Amino acid sequence: MKKPAALFLPFIGLALAVGALLPGAQAANAEGILKKIDENRVSGNKVIISEMIIHGRRGSRTLRVKSWIQGTDKSFSEYLDPPRERGTKMLKLGDQLWTYYPASDRIILIAGHMLRQSVMGSDLSYEDMLEDPTLLGNHVATINGEETLLERPCWLMSLEAKKADAAYPQRRIWVDRERYTILKEERFARSGKLLKITTVESVRRLGGRWVPDRARFKDALSEGEGTEFVIRDIEFDAAIPDILFSKASLKK
Amino acid sequence: MIRFLCLGLWRDRSRSLFPLLTVVFGVLLTVLMFSWIKGVEDNFLSTGARLGSGHLAVMSRAYAAEAEQLPNDLALTGVNGLLERLGREFPALQWTPRIRFAGLIDIPDEKGETRTQGPVGGMAFDLFSASSPEPGILNLEPALISGSLPRKRGEILLSHAFASRLGVAPGDTATLIAGTMYGSMATANFTIVGTFRFGAPAMDRGTMIIDIADARAALDMDDAAGEIVGFFRSGFYDRKTADTEAGRFNAMYASSPDPFAPQMDTLLHLSGMSQMLGWMDAMLGAVVAIFLTTMFIVLWNTGLMGNIRRYGEIGVRLALGETKGGVYRSMIGEAAVVGLVGSLIGTALGLALGYYGQRHGFELESMMRNASMLMTTRLHTRVTGTAYFIGFIPGLAATVLGAATAGRAIYKRQTSRLLKELEA
Numbered sequence: 001m002k003k004p005a006a007l008f009l010p011f012i013g014l015a016l017a018v019g020a021l022l023p024g025a026q027a028a029n030a031e032g033i034l035k036k037i038d039e040n041r042v043s044g045n046k047v048i049i050s051e052m053i054i055h056g057r058r059g060s061r062t063l064r065v066k067s068w069i070q071g072t073d074k075s076f077s078e079y080l081d082p083p084r085e086r087g088t089k090m091l092k093l094g095d096q097l098w099t100y101y102p103a104s105d106r107i108i109l110i111a112g113h114m115l116r117q118s119v120m121g122s123d124l125s126y127e128d129m130l131e132d133p134t135l136l137g138n139h140v141a142t143i144n145g146e147e148t149l150l151e152r153p154c155w156l157m158s159l160e161a162k163k164a165d166a167a168y169p170q171r172r173i174w175v176d177r178e179r180y181t182i183l184k185e186e187r188f189a190r191s192g193k194l195l196k197i198t199t200v201e202s203v204r205r206l207g208g209r210w211v212p213d214r215a216r217f218k219d220a221l222s223e224g225e226g227t228e229f230v231i232r233d234i235e236f237d238a239a240i241p242d243i244l245f246s247k248a249s250l251k252k
Numbered sequence: 253m254i255r256f257l258c259l260g261l262w263r264d265r266s267r268s269l270f271p272l273l274t275v276v277f278g279v280l281l282t283v284l285m286f287s288w289i290k291g292v293e294d295n296f297l298s299t300g301a302r303l304g305s306g307h308l309a310v311m312s313r314a315y316a317a318e319a320e321q322l323p324n325d326l327a328l329t330g331v332n333g334l335l336e337r338l339g340r341e342f343p344a345l346q347w348t349p350r351i352r353f354a355g356l357i358d359i360p361d362e363k364g365e366t367r368t369q370g371p372v373g374g375m376a377f378d379l380f381s382a383s384s385p386e387p388g389i390l391n392l393e394p395a396l397i398s399g400s401l402p403r404k405r406g407e408i409l410l411s412h413a414f415a416s417r418l419g420v421a422p423g424d425t426a427t428l429i430a431g432t433m434y435g436s437m438a439t440a441n442f443t444i445v446g447t448f449r450f451g452a453p454a455m456d457r458g459t460m461i462i463d464i465a466d467a468r469a470a471l472d473m474d475d476a477a478g479e480i481v482g483f484f485r486s487g488f489y490d491r492k493t494a495d496t497e498a499g500r501f502n503a504m505y506a507s508s509p510d511p512f513a514p515q516m517d518t519l520l521h522l523s524g525m526s527q528m529l530g531w532m533d534a535m536l537g538a539v540v541a542i543f544l545t546t547m548f549i550v551l552w553n554t555g556l557m558g559n560i561r562r563y564g565e566i567g568v569r570l571a572l573g574e575t576k577g578g579v580y581r582s583m584i585g586e587a588a589v590v591g592l593v594g595s596l597i598g599t600a601l602g603l604a605l606g607y608y609g610q611r612h613g614f615e616l617e618s619m620m621r622n623a624s625m626l627m628t629t630r631l632h633t634r635v636t637g638t639a640y641f642i643g644f645i646p647g648l649a650a651t652v653l654g655a656a657t658a659g660r661a662i663y664k665r666q667t668s669r670l671l672k673e674l675e676a
Contacts, residue, residue, distance in 0.1 A: 054434075056325065057326065058326075058512070084436075105364070105441075107365070108366065108439065109366060114356065117437060119437075121434045122435070
């Protein structure tokens with residue numbers, strides 16, 4: 001299933017989702033579409049500089065983060081701004097996430113109920129970051145119809161999670177029929193209650209790929225105007241040393 | 253006449269002993285129950301004010317609407333200016349900022365990795381400012397179980413049970429992980445210098461006490477606070493004045509549409525205490541009513557039994573020419589004497605036990621282990637002026653009413669049949 005991360009990228013796990021590939025052959029069925037989306041999303045190494053603009057009830061603030069991403073399982077992020085967050089680092093290895101806080105010089109494993117916490121006050125939770133971004137294999141998909149978003153023809157699809165303990169048992173996605181990028185996603189609880197909405201606001205051609213470079217992620221249960229993710233720079237197939245994806249690199 | 257009735261009661265114990273015991277017991281329980289409920293109310297108020305939101309609390313409107321969730325992202329800002337204004341315009345109270353927050357306490361091992369961690373409720377008080385009233389209000393010293401009180405920034409106290417669960421002691425380092433005012437996760441290291449137990453289960457399960465300057469630094473709350481709490485300088489909660497002051501303050505901001513404008517609320521209104529105290533008053537009324545009804549029924553029955561036993565005596569008195577009204581009044585007089593004496597003894601015993609409970613209290617820790625209310629497990633009764641008559645009047649009234657109801661049978665006796673009844 002696709003996360004905001006997948007839709008968009010910026011941030012650690014989020015960033016794993018990068019890249020919509022150029023149009024491929026028309027998918028003949030729902031599974032074929034999911035496969036195309038997954039292929040677009042999973043590219044080799046990426047280095048991304050992005051901004052997260054958090055619109056809270058008291059105003060907005062912007063965080064800048066640099067992420068190094070390898071496939072879907074490994075990512076390392078470092079916050080560059082604002083000064084209070086500068087030097088905070090996050091390491092994702094598979095389904096585990098560690099954070100390093102320079103103020104306490106501690107590496108903390110994000111686990112248990114902390115996974116439900118907001119990432120830096122955004123509408124994204126740590127749990128969202130840790131989700132397996134692969135759609136095919138994790139969901140049963142159905143094509144419900146066609147709609148136009150961002151002046152692009154889209155398939156409207158419903159996804160049912162195969163795992164009983166999935167964080168979001170149901171989703172609806174709007175998939176660009178030519179670029180296989182997800183332009184909108186709604187995530188639902190088992191009860192059918194809407195929990196999260198991701199809306200792509202802009203797609204750009206970067207490094208030979210179609211990349212959603214601005215998206216808004218909204219927790220449907222909270223007030224505020226959601227969190228914007230903006231990609232400022234992206235480098236595909238970047239050389240990233242393996243040592244970066246280790247706990248030792250968090251304190252460096 | 254009164255002497256005559258008293259002698260009769262004294263010499264014929266079967267006529268007075270059981271009603272007397274009933275009245276004594278009923279009045280005693282009423283007085284004790286009243287003192288107990290007053291004591292519990294006091295406990296709610298004093299513990300709630302001391303460890304919670306003071307006698308009056310100022311918070312932002314948005315914060316107040318979700319106060320139970322401790323939404324520090326909606327906290328008051330510009331606190332120093334507001335404190336100055338409160339001090340100037342509401343001098344009857346002492347004002348001080350407080351921050352409550354939720355987070356995790358993480359204990360590192362020798363490599364700095366997580367050894368253990370647990371959820372914590374944090375309470376930040378102004379512990380070190382020269383003008384802060386908090387040290388006097390909190391009175392932390394008697395609650396200290398081990399170690400010492402914080403003496404400088406970076407030092408914290410943990411509740412004793414929580415520290416034991418984490419396996420830490422004074423001198424150890426603890427890392428606080430909590431959300432900042434802006435929603436980010438933040439960490440800060442502290443030295444545990446002591447452990448405490450307030451005797452309030454809600455506070456003793458997993459609480460840390462921290463200086464407000466440390467909390468502000470950790471939670472990115474510069475010049476901000478969840479609430480500014482006020483305490484009457486007299487030390488006692490004055491319900492009427494509290495309502496007046498809250499109304500006066502809120503009127504100042506009535507025209508402001510700002511959701512973060514400050515609003516003042518009273519101790520009773522916060523945490524639903526007002527509703528709880530109303531419920532307790534209703535319960536007290538019900539207790540008195542039940543005792544009154546029970547005593548009335550028992551004494552009515554006693555009166556009926558007495559009439560049966562004294563059937564002959566009453567018949568002779570009527571046959572000798574005493575009026576039915578005279579006999580009826582003498583029986584009510586006897587009941588009044590029993591009620592008076594019983595109520596006096598019951599009130600005296602109830603007050604004695606009430607004063608004992610007021611001085612020594614009753615430890616109910618085993619019954620309140622999982623209590624979520626902010627109150628201590630050692631409950632004290634409180635004897636008020638009302639306790640002197642709360643049982644006395646119902647005790648006297650029930651006795652007289654019981655005798656009056658039972659005594660109506662006298663009027664059913666027919667004078668023409670008295671001699672036949674006596675012969676039989």
